[in-house]
Amino acid sequence: xxxxxxxxxxxxxxxxxxxxxxPKTLERMGLVTTxxxxxxxxxxxxxxxxxxxxxPEAPQNSAILTAKxxxxxxxxxxxxxxxxxxxxxxxxxxxLLSEEVxxxxxxxLADTLARDPSISDLTYLAVVEGSANSLIxxxxxxxxDISQLIYKELDQNIKGETIPSSTLQETMHDxxxxxxxxxLPTIKGGNGEIKITGMAxxxxxxxxxxxxxxxxxFLKLINDRYEAGSVELIISKDGFTIVNQAQSPRELAVVxxxxxxxxxxxxxxxxxxxxxxxxxLKTRLLEINQTLDIKNPNNLKLLEEKLAEKIKTDxxxxxxxxxEAGSDPFGFGEVYRKSVRKSNLTTEKWHKMYPESKVNVDxxxxxxxxxxxx
Amino acid sequence: MFFKxxxxxxxxxxxxxxxxxxxxxxxxTEDFINExxxxxxxxxxxxxxxxxxxxxxxxxxxxxxxxMLHGDILACLHDGKVSPDxxxxxxxxxxxxxxxxxxxxxxxxxxxxxxxHTSGHPCIVSASIGTQEHRSxxxxxxxxxxxxxxxxxxxxxxxxxSLIRRYLTNPNVCNESFSLGKQTNSGVSILYMKGxxxxxxxxxxxxxxxxxxxxxxxxxxxxxxxxEDNSYAIFPQMLMTERPxxxxxxxxxxxxxxxxxxxxxxxxxxxxxxEFFQSMEDESVRWxxxxxxxxxxxxxxxxxxxxxAIYVAAxxxxxxxxxxxxxxxxxxxRSRVPFPPIIEALLLEAMIELLREAGxxxxxxxxxxMGIVGGIVVGTAAVEAGFTSNILIIIIAVSALASFTTxxxxxxxxxxxxxxxxxxxxGLWGFYGLMIGFCFLLIHLIRQTxxxxxxxxxxxxxxxxxxxxxxxxxxxGFTNLRPLQARPKDRFKYRIRKSNKKE
Numbered sequence: 001x002x003x004x005x006x007x008x009x010x011x012x013x014x015x016x017x018x019x020x021x022x023p024k025t026l027e028r029m030g031l032v033t034t035x036x037x038x039x040x041x042x043x044x045x046x047x048x049x050x051x052x053x054x055x056p057e058a059p060q061n062s063a064i065l066t067a068k069x070x071x072x073x074x075x076x077x078x079x080x081x082x083x084x085x086x087x088x089x090x091x092x093x094x095x096l097l098s099e100e101v102x103x104x105x106x107x108x109l110a111d112t113l114a115r116d117p118s119i120s121d122l123t124y125l126a127v128v129e130g131s132a133n134s135l136i137x138x139x140x141x142x143x144x145d146i147s148q149l150i151y152k153e154l155d156q157n158i159k160g161e162t163i164p165s166s167t168l169q170e171t172m173h174d175x176x177x178x179x180x181x182x183x184l185p186t187i188k189g190g191n192g193e194i195k196i197t198g199m200a201x202x203x204x205x206x207x208x209x210x211x212x213x214x215x216x217x218f219l220k221l222i223n224d225r226y227e228a229g230s231v232e233l234i235i236s237k238d239g240f241t242i243v244n245q246a247q248s249p250r251e252l253a254v255v256x257x258x259x260x261x262x263x264x265x266x267x268x269x270x271x272x273x274x275x276x277x278x279x280x281l282k283t284r285l286l287e288i289n290q291t292l293d294i295k296n297p298n299n300l301k302l303l304e305e306k307l308a309e310k311i312k313t314d315x316x317x318x319x320x321x322x323x324e325a326g327s328d329p330f331g332f333g334e335v336y337r338k339s340v341r342k343s344n345l346t347t348e349k350w351h352k353m354y355p356e357s358k359v360n361v362d363x364x365x366x367x368x369x370x371x372x373x374x
Numbered sequence: 375m376f377f378k379x380x381x382x383x384x385x386x387x388x389x390x391x392x393x394x395x396x397x398x399x400x401x402x403t404e405d406f407i408n409e410x411x412x413x414x415x416x417x418x419x420x421x422x423x424x425x426x427x428x429x430x431x432x433x434x435x436x437x438x439x440x441x442m443l444h445g446d447i448l449a450c451l452h453d454g455k456v457s458p459d460x461x462x463x464x465x466x467x468x469x470x471x472x473x474x475x476x477x478x479x480x481x482x483x484x485x486x487x488x489x490x491h492t493s494g495h496p497c498i499v500s501a502s503i504g505t506q507e508h509r510s511x512x513x514x515x516x517x518x519x520x521x522x523x524x525x526x527x528x529x530x531x532x533x534x535x536s537l538i539r540r541y542l543t544n545p546n547v548c549n550e551s552f553s554l555g556k557q558t559n560s561g562v563s564i565l566y567m568k569g570x571x572x573x574x575x576x577x578x579x580x581x582x583x584x585x586x587x588x589x590x591x592x593x594x595x596x597x598x599x600x601x602e603d604n605s606y607a608i609f610p611q612m613l614m615t616e617r618p619x620x621x622x623x624x625x626x627x628x629x630x631x632x633x634x635x636x637x638x639x640x641x642x643x644x645x646x647x648x649e650f651f652q653s654m655e656d657e658s659v660r661w662x663x664x665x666x667x668x669x670x671x672x673x674x675x676x677x678x679x680x681x682x683a684i685y686v687a688a689x690x691x692x693x694x695x696x697x698x699x700x701x702x703x704x705x706x707x708r709s710r711v712p713f714p715p716i717i718e719a720l721l722l723e724a725m726i727e728l729l730r731e732a733g734x735x736x737x738x739x740x741x742x743x744m745g746i747v748g749g750i751v752v753g754t755a756a757v758e759a760g761f762t763s764n765i766l767i768i769i770i771a772v773s774a775l776a777s778f779t780t781x782x783x784x785x786x787x788x789x790x791x792x793x794x795x796x797x798x799x800x801g802l803w804g805f806y807g808l809m810i811g812f813c814f815l816l817i818h819l820i821r822q823t824x825x826x827x828x829x830x831x832x833x834x835x836x837x838x839x840x841x842x843x844x845x846x847x848x849x850x851g852f853t854n855l856r857p858l859q860a861r862p863k864d865r866f867k868y869r870i871r872k873s874n875k876k877e
Contacts, residue, residue, distance in 0.1 A: 054705030
């Protein structure tokens with residue numbers, strides 16, 4: 001009996017004396033949903049934070065705070081001085097980095113974000129063309145909450161397979177993995193809207209070049225990690241029998257949607273550093289800008305051939321562009337590393353070897369469906 | 375040590391009393407009448423009827439059937455000198471006996487017998503002509519269901535046993551009867567199927583019931599607390615039912631049932647935790663539907679226990695896990711509430727409990743008004759006054775609703791109470807606290823036994839064959855094995871191949 005009483009007292013004491021954990025009650029926290037980093041002329045970090053403003057009477061449900069300090073966390077401490085609620089980054093959805101910041105190297109900032117356990121690994125990273133501060137502060141009439149706009153725009157396009165995903169986790173993985181470089185989407189503000197312009201090519205953590213959104217599609221095609229979406233391709237109309245030949249535009253624009261794509265990179269020869277890239281594409285035709293008789297199998301075959309040729313040249317161009325910039329977002333280095341025994345490949349080594357490598361592209365293109373008009 | 379000594383003392387004193395009380399019945403009529411009057415303290419309903427030929431009838435007015443007294447006893451007693459043995463032969467009642475001791479005489483009289491004393495003989499003849507006062511059989515109120523038999527046990531032990539005997543026309547149904555309670559002497563019966571039930575387990579139950587030394591057993595719900603493995607535990611370890619079909623299904627699975635005179639509920643043991651979430655209707659409906667219903671009940675139990683606590687933990691400590699679309703509505707309704715989430719949740723939970731308790735104790739007509747006033751008026755006003763957030767109202771209402779889906783009332787009560795410590799833990803330490811609470815509950819459950827068998831079977835220890843009829847129910851052909859829980863002597867209910875021939 002006494003044993004039970006003593007146990008009970010001990011439990012009660014443990015509960016009462018240990019007190020509660022440090023509470024973070026929802027309505028007393030200033031929830032940062034988007035943060036933008038710029039670099040100032042004197043080398044400091046300018047952090048712009050969008051807070052979720054929870055107040056039923058307030059006209060706008062977001063507020064913007066700006067602070068300058070040597071580190072990103074230092075900027076948050078300074079921003080706290082301006083805020084009625086304690087700033088917390090647990091609800092962070094997007095981190096924007098200005099082009100200048102990324103050109104200097106993003107790993108310090110990304111590492112800080114990844115180190116904070118309350119920040120989700122699925123936070124999106126994006127590069128801003130121009131200043132992140134002015135992008136966040138720009139006047140827009142369509143949306144009350146700019147952070148929601150940026151987040152939903154990125155989320156929609158990534159989930160809709162338009163651009164490669166660039167979450168904090170993926171960026172950190174690509175950074176630390178030897179033989180692959182991260183890519184981040186680039187966005188641009190202006191005229192009250194925010195536009196995804198393409199992707200930023202990186203060399204380890206420094207931005208070295210840009211590709212546009214069509215090239216981003218081919219990047220997704222090569223990177224087996226993603227499913228590619230739909231794309232508009234322009235090919236010459238030589239060889240096709242087209243009705244109303246005279247009035248039609250000079251080139252044939254075709255929109256295809258990939259149903260199924262598979263890419264396979266193999267190291268052909270390790271001495272010459274030669275890769276074969278095999279892409280298998282099963283697509284459906286969405287639109288052609290001219291009246292082409294696709295019921296004719298010859299036409300369809302020609303179309304397939306021409307599109308395959310077009311994709312091949314585009315992919316080759318993209319690879320050449322990336323090689324020139326010194327960035328390997330495709331992961332050729334990873335293939336090299338796993339194919340060559342005792343390669344001891346490091347990121348630096350690979351970046352030296354990479355521009356000399358040769359890639360043979362092989363496209364297996366097929367149009368499965370041409371629509372229900374038939 | 376302290377307890378043991380006391381027990382031994384009381385046992386001794388009891389034995390001495392028994393020896394003193396075993397007095398013979400006096401041969402002299404006058405002495406016998408006086409003795410009986412003394413024993414019953416001149417009770418007003420003690421009726422003593424002298425017949426001219428030295429026969430005396432003693433009975434309690436309130437217990438016997440007058441019609442039987444006249445037709446079957448008085449009409450059969452002949453005038454002239456008679457002996458007890460002659461009376462024994464003459465009386466037309468089936469339950470007649472001769473007793474030499476006065477204690478036995480008093481006992482039978484209290485159970486509705488008439489005592490017939492013949493002067494000059496140191497013994498009495500007792501004939502049972504007691505009335506069976508009970509209400510007629512009704513529909514089960516607490517375990518009502520759409521399909522299946524619509525009959526419930528009532529307060530009479532004899533009727534209840536007869537109900538079971540009618541379902542199981544089988545000589546193997548064993549009935550052992552005891553009388554319990556120093557003051558009440560209530561009749562208690564153990565029923566089990568010989569050849570299926572494990573003898574060792576029957577012995578264990580028999581020992582437990584025999585060893586009970588209590589003043590009174592008024593209902594099976596008090597008896598069950600005495601014979602359970604762990605009376606301190608919050609979870610009941612033995613199931614009770616008011617449905618004869620359910621009691622029979624237990625018997626057929628090799629379990630034992632305990633019936634108590636004067637109580638509607640019948641105790642079944644050994645039981646598993648999962649059986650508290652099963653209902654007889656699961657057997658009546660198709661297996662897909664039964665599986666769905668069972669999974670839903672388990673889900674609703676989890677919702678009912680943890681939903682409010684998760685709300686409190688998320689709002690107090692873990693704002694990260696709230697989906698972004700929910701942040702604004704949640705934050706807006708919370709921003710007007712003056713209390714921290716834990717106080718808010720406890721207040722509202724207490725309110726719901728008040729409503730439920732008030733509703734349960736009130737007559738049905740008033741109860742409905744209560745529900746409307748409490749649920750709708752107070753609920754809406756509380757939100758409008760900024761007393762609670764409307765999302766919490768939804769959560770509390772859902773978890774209250776979910777706790778009603780548990781088919782067993784006892785388990786429903788446990789779930790209802792368990793919420794409070796978990797809310798407090800969540801309010802103090804967030805999800806860490808919640809996890810501590812959950813682990814504590816799980817360990818507690820794993821440690822429980824029901825009549826010496828593991829309570830969390832068939833999950834711990836894992837008995838995969840019994841999973842077929844646990845939180846899921848496979849088609850009837852697959853459930854041909856009796857659950858191992860009761861250690862049935864005969865594992866097979868039937869052989870699948872033989873019974874699957876459908877022509």
